[in-house]
Amino acid sequence: MIILNKIISFYYREYKLNLSGFQDILTNIVFFFVSIFIFIFSIGPEKEKISILGIGIVWTLLLLSSTLSLRKFYQDDFENGNLLIMHLNGFSFGSIAILKTFSHFLFVQIPFLISIPIASVLLNIANDKLMYLFASFALGSFILSCLGSISSSMNLMNQRNFLLGSIIVMIFSVPIIIFSVGIINMEENFNSLISILFGILLIVFAINPWASGFCLKLSIENN
Amino acid sequence: MIILNKIISFYYREYKLNLSGFQDILTNIVFFFVSIFIFIFSIGPEKEKISILGIGIVWTLLLLSSTLSLRKFYQDDFENGNLLIMHLNGFSFGSIAILKTFSHFLFVQIPFLISIPIASVLLNIANDKLMYLFASFALGSFILSCLGSISSSMNLMNQRNFLLGSIIVMIFSVPIIIFSVGIINMEENFNSLISILFGILLIVFAINPWASGFCLKLSIENN
């Protein structure tokens, strides 16, 4: 029960923080829609063209905007010492990583998930594809959150080169993108592709607490 | 002469901060290319598709990179007190805004500008469009830098009523991007569109020192 309470307390804090940074969430979403407009304008108004490209566009923008928020992942809490306070309050570095990953998923990815239906209207994505898009995105975005956790904890030690972390995430997410977009375009293979994606998710999810926790520990030691 | 020296000293500092070396500029460029990869993977490799989207991709990435770097615009210098030190060293808030805007243009946008020719090979953008892309990009990216300056200085005040600052600016940038993309797609109108863009640039450039300077002053007073 205490553990559950602690987890709830953790998320209460995250919630307060993220809401005071509510504009960041909004900025992400607005970025998402503005870019969709850019694409529509550069493609021209023909419906078929748009709907062919729609899914690819949604996926890339999702990836890019989650890299946008990487800096918030640990950096702020690290700099004002709150990461340490969390640790001293009984959260091992690994569990901090897991909780933070879920929090990123919750406060950064879920808003996107919610805005997908609207985006799909703009992009003329067929209704029957929407479900596949949702499924692949739910899995894929969680993988991205895990990768984001790993790379931004690595960046706490690196500190100089902020973009490097984003690049690493992006390189690793190439296969995810390929599979996810594949899911939607080749519906026959849906099951096998989704299970590959799920496999990747499990691997990344298992690695995440170790890798991120290790980096968090090291960077707090050296601060 | 002293003024020139001061400006040079300002940029020396910016250079040292933004780039702990040449590798950081390179990282920016690599980031740009990796994002292009991501787009292509999610869209699929067919030539025609890519060349339709090419210009949209370049512009989205531009928008993304300026949003990505907004936090660096004033936030860091504000928090560690260096904005104040600059001011006390004889730079009025308005001139800080102008210099910072140029610095953002120089260290964030120019690397993109340089890599556009290579990107256009990858994205299959026709050679004759390249020139238009360049022209619109040079103007547009500078406008984005000015807008970025305004929005991130607003964000320093972090008062509730300015919560929407960055979003308003993003919405502002929509017409600019539409014009710029339009320039390239409708070549006949090149001259008139580029002069509209230039007009916007002049307006934004003139507003920037006032707006940003005012916000900077207010937020330093209240800190």
Add this chain to the structure above:
Amino acid sequence: MKFLVNPSKFNEIADYIFKPVLILSIILFAIGLLFSFYLSPDDYQQGSTVRIMYVHVPSAWLALLTYAIMTLYSVLALAFRLPFGFIFNTAVAPIGAVFTLICIISGSLWGKPMWGTWWVWDARLTSVAILFVIYLIIIFMNLSFENRIIREKVVAIFILVGSVNLPIVKFSVDWWNTLHQPATISKLSKPSIDPSMMTPLIIMTFAFIMIGIAIAILRIKTEIISRKSYLS
């Protein structure tokens, strides 16, 4: 063979072989260039652009080979705790990146007359581009991480993960039906290439290898020295 894993042994051997390797590479280069420009025939389809092959193919092979060796050394360093692996990887990554870049540039130069475009998004070209980015990430990580002990482990793990890309580069032409030339020279059975083209190709390949080794020796030695000063 101890010199392949032991820094001080490496230094000894390197002092011996550096000059011969350098001289050999210059000679091989001279002969190779001579062959590829004057002593080999034009291709009946491709005309004289075929001569790009003598740069393109060796650099492609070496780009892959370098990464493969780096993977090997990562395993040695991580699993068998041989720090020389880290030294080797730090020193050699830029060399691999340069080979990859040469491969890409020469390939594009070749592609323009052959395919009518500098670049297509087929599987091989894409995977080579990714290989290049992986090399760059390794270099950037080496430059920007502060804590060396962590850095080299992280980089080694990254190299291991990135090695997934190698078979994709190598076999993409067989797995997917792409524009790029399938294996004609490196086929396990009989190569389907004319011997008159084979000779300069082999010579150039050796020239590339020798140059690679020479630069690698220099870089590994400086890396060893910089670590020594760090420790003392």
Add this chain to the structure above:
Amino acid sequence: MIIVKDLSIERSNKKIFENVNLSVGSGKIILLKGKNGSGKTTLLKAILNLIEPSSGAIYWKGKLLRRNLYDFFSQVTFIADKTSSLSKLSVHENINIWKKFFLSNISNSQIENILKTLKLDIYLNQKVNSLSLGETKKLEFLRLIIENKKIWILDEPLSNLDDESIDLIGQTFEDHRSKEGSIIYSSHQESEINVSEEVLL
């Protein structure tokens, strides 16, 4: 309860201190003194298991601290030399976050009392970044009360405070001591706090 035995610490191959011995029993207040850079902060961090000692060991309740870490953490509050309150939120919001985060069962009236004695009650709705430096520091002390743990580890708690506030902190320390709590803190300042032991680094 905490025993530090022959602790030596190196960072980047540079010795920071050697063979420090220390024991923190209940009801004890221990003051770390030493020049700038003598390793006070480092020692406190080592006690929190954040820095690997190059030799020596730290024990908690007779066992190696490392083996018993979360039990130790559940009894410790640490205040670093930088404040941790969130500067963009108000005092009130910060307190609320702390209360929830530490699952605190301190009543609101208790907190109000303390805010009053610390003279922070008038700033409840002010953003932390508009507080004065000393006020931010005082706010940080609220965590000691909210967390309500037995061991306090404080890095330079007295700097930037006026004499009156230092006296208040001194009283709080006495209170805590009388409840069998223990405190280890570092300081450069002379103060009237009655310490059980001074350790010079």
Add this chain to the structure above:
Amino acid sequence: MIIVKDLSIERSNKKIFENVNLSVGSGKIILLKGKNGSGKTTLLKAILNLIEPSSGAIYWKGKLLRRNLYDFFSQVTFIADKTSSLSKLSVHENINIWKKFFLSNISNSQIENILKTLKLDIYLNQKVNSLSLGETKKLEFLRLIIENKKIWILDEPLSNLDDESIDLIGQTFEDHRSKEGSIIYSSHQESEINVSEEVLL
């Protein structure tokens, strides 16, 4: 040279202080004292024209400060209560940036001497974020030397320092006074610095 006349300051409709009078002549060292929140930092910032006074005025060389601002700035160095060195860069890099940024003509050997007396010379290649708190503070003082201005405005320069360093700062103050420089600083600590005037807020 600086004359503060009947200065009152309000923030968010709350009076912080009223009718403060002060004059800073050359060769003067002025110490601001007062409780936490009494407005020391606010006064210093008002002198730097960063805060609009609600009544009263500040004069510089007989003219209203506001009208003569950049002339004033060209003679002032301000050290705030937080350090401004860039934590991700090394001590050396920070010094270089300052030297270029302030167009300083201080020679390298002079800087080395000062680093040596401040005992910072061994940390030249260390990142600022791995320095101890006091060391970061001492590093900040280097700006006084590098900027080489006549008026120093310092907010709590003595906190977090050991006695030895405080003595060193005291000497530096004396040196500066003897060169007709003037200093206005705030502090909570007693020290042996020989001040010309104490102002209680």
